[in-house]
Amino acid sequence: MVNPVHLRTLLEVIRLGSFAAAANRLGYTASAVSQQMAALEQDTGIRLFERTARSVRPTEAAAVMAGHATIVLADIDRLLESAGSADHARQELRVSLYPSLARTVLPRLLRSPGWLAHDIALRLSVRDPSPAIQAMRRGEETDVTLVYWVGERGLSWPRSLEPVRIGEDPMRFVVPSAWRLHGQGAVAADQLVGRPWILHHPGSSDAAVVDAFLDEHRLQPRAVARCDDFAVTLDIVATGYAASLIPEIALGDLPAGVEVLDVPELRLSREVFALVAPTAPAETAALFLRHAEEVLDDLGFDSRLSRERPDGGR
Structure with missing residues (x-):
C-alpha cells in the first residue's frame, strides 16, 4: 500500500x-x-x-x-x-509552555470543572522558552506561549506579542540534608561558598543568568553535574551529591534527603509571562490565563494578571 x-x-x-x-x-x-x-x-x-x-x-x-x-x-x-x-466546531487554543509549569499547572487546569465547562480544545506544546520563542520567530503559529524572565535579564520576544504577567516563581536553594545546614533558620551565603552544584546545561533559557548570579555573589560553585530536569536534579540532591537552585513551582513533594534553605542575602525569581499573539482568539486566551492564574493561586504563588513589558522585551 x-x-x-x-x-x-x-x-x-x-x-x-x-x-x-x-x-x-x-x-x-x-x-x-x-x-x-x-x-x-x-x-x-x-x-x-x-x-x-x-x-x-x-x-x-x-x-x-x-x-x-x-x-x-x-x-x-x-x-x-x-x-x-464536529471537532472543529469546538473552540481551539494553541498553547506552548515550559516543562516545570506544565507538570504542575497543566494537570490541575485540565481536571478543573470550571475549565472543562468551556469545552475548549487545547493544542499543547511543552518545551523550554528559548526554542518556543525561536519557533514563533520562524512563523510557527501559537496563540499563547508561557515563558519566564529571570532576575533583571531574560529572553526577548517580538514586539507584536502582548506580554501578560502571570506571577512570580522564586528560585529556592535546595541542599542535601546530610550537609546539616537546615534547622538553623536563615543561612548565611558564605556557608554555600565552594560547594558542589548541579547547574543547567549552557544554552538553556536561564543557565547564563543562574551562573552569573552565583558568580556575582562569589559562591565559587563547583559544577559537578549539569541537568535541565528538575525532578532528576532533586533526586541527585537527595543522595548528598550536590546543591542546586530550583524554581519553587518545580519543588512539588520533596524527596527524603532534600532541604530548602532560606538565604536572605540571595534572592532570585522567575517572572512568568504569557505571550499572546495578535491573532489569538481573545476571549479564549483570556479564559485560559484566568484559569491558569487560579491554579497558581491555589498553589500559593504570587499570581496576578497584568500587562507589563520587561525592558528587554522586543
Missing part, C-alpha cells in the same frame, strides 16, 4: 528539485527523504529517480505519479476535513 506521506514528499522533491531542499521544507533529514523515496519505489515497483553520484533526477514516471498524487492527496484532505468537522 502506498503511504500518503511518501506521496507528499515526492511532490516536494519534484517541486523543489532535490532531496535536500525537500527535507529542509518538510523538516526531515535528506537521508529520511531518500529512504521515503526508496520505499515508494519499492511499494509501486516503479523507478522514480535517476541517481548519480552528484544528483537525483525524477523520471517521467515520477512526473506522472505526481500528477495523480495531487488529486489523491486533495481527496484525502477533504475526507479528513469532513470527518473532523
Whole structure:
C-alpha cells in the first residue's frame, strides 16, 4: 500500500528539485527523504529517480505519479476535513509552555470543572522558552506561549506579542540534608561558598543568568553535574551529591534527603509571562490565563494578571 506521506514528499522533491531542499521544507533529514523515496519505489515497483553520484533526477514516471498524487492527496484532505468537522466546531487554543509549569499547572487546569465547562480544545506544546520563542520567530503559529524572565535579564520576544504577567516563581536553594545546614533558620551565603552544584546545561533559557548570579555573589560553585530536569536534579540532591537552585513551582513533594534553605542575602525569581499573539482568539486566551492564574493561586504563588513589558522585551 502506498503511504500518503511518501506521496507528499515526492511532490516536494519534484517541486523543489532535490532531496535536500525537500527535507529542509518538510523538516526531515535528506537521508529520511531518500529512504521515503526508496520505499515508494519499492511499494509501486516503479523507478522514480535517476541517481548519480552528484544528483537525483525524477523520471517521467515520477512526473506522472505526481500528477495523480495531487488529486489523491486533495481527496484525502477533504475526507479528513469532513470527518473532523464536529471537532472543529469546538473552540481551539494553541498553547506552548515550559516543562516545570506544565507538570504542575497543566494537570490541575485540565481536571478543573470550571475549565472543562468551556469545552475548549487545547493544542499543547511543552518545551523550554528559548526554542518556543525561536519557533514563533520562524512563523510557527501559537496563540499563547508561557515563558519566564529571570532576575533583571531574560529572553526577548517580538514586539507584536502582548506580554501578560502571570506571577512570580522564586528560585529556592535546595541542599542535601546530610550537609546539616537546615534547622538553623536563615543561612548565611558564605556557608554555600565552594560547594558542589548541579547547574543547567549552557544554552538553556536561564543557565547564563543562574551562573552569573552565583558568580556575582562569589559562591565559587563547583559544577559537578549539569541537568535541565528538575525532578532528576532533586533526586541527585537527595543522595548528598550536590546543591542546586530550583524554581519553587518545580519543588512539588520533596524527596527524603532534600532541604530548602532560606538565604536572605540571595534572592532570585522567575517572572512568568504569557505571550499572546495578535491573532489569538481573545476571549479564549483570556479564559485560559484566568484559569491558569487560579491554579497558581491555589498553589500559593504570587499570581496576578497584568500587562507589563520587561525592558528587554522586543
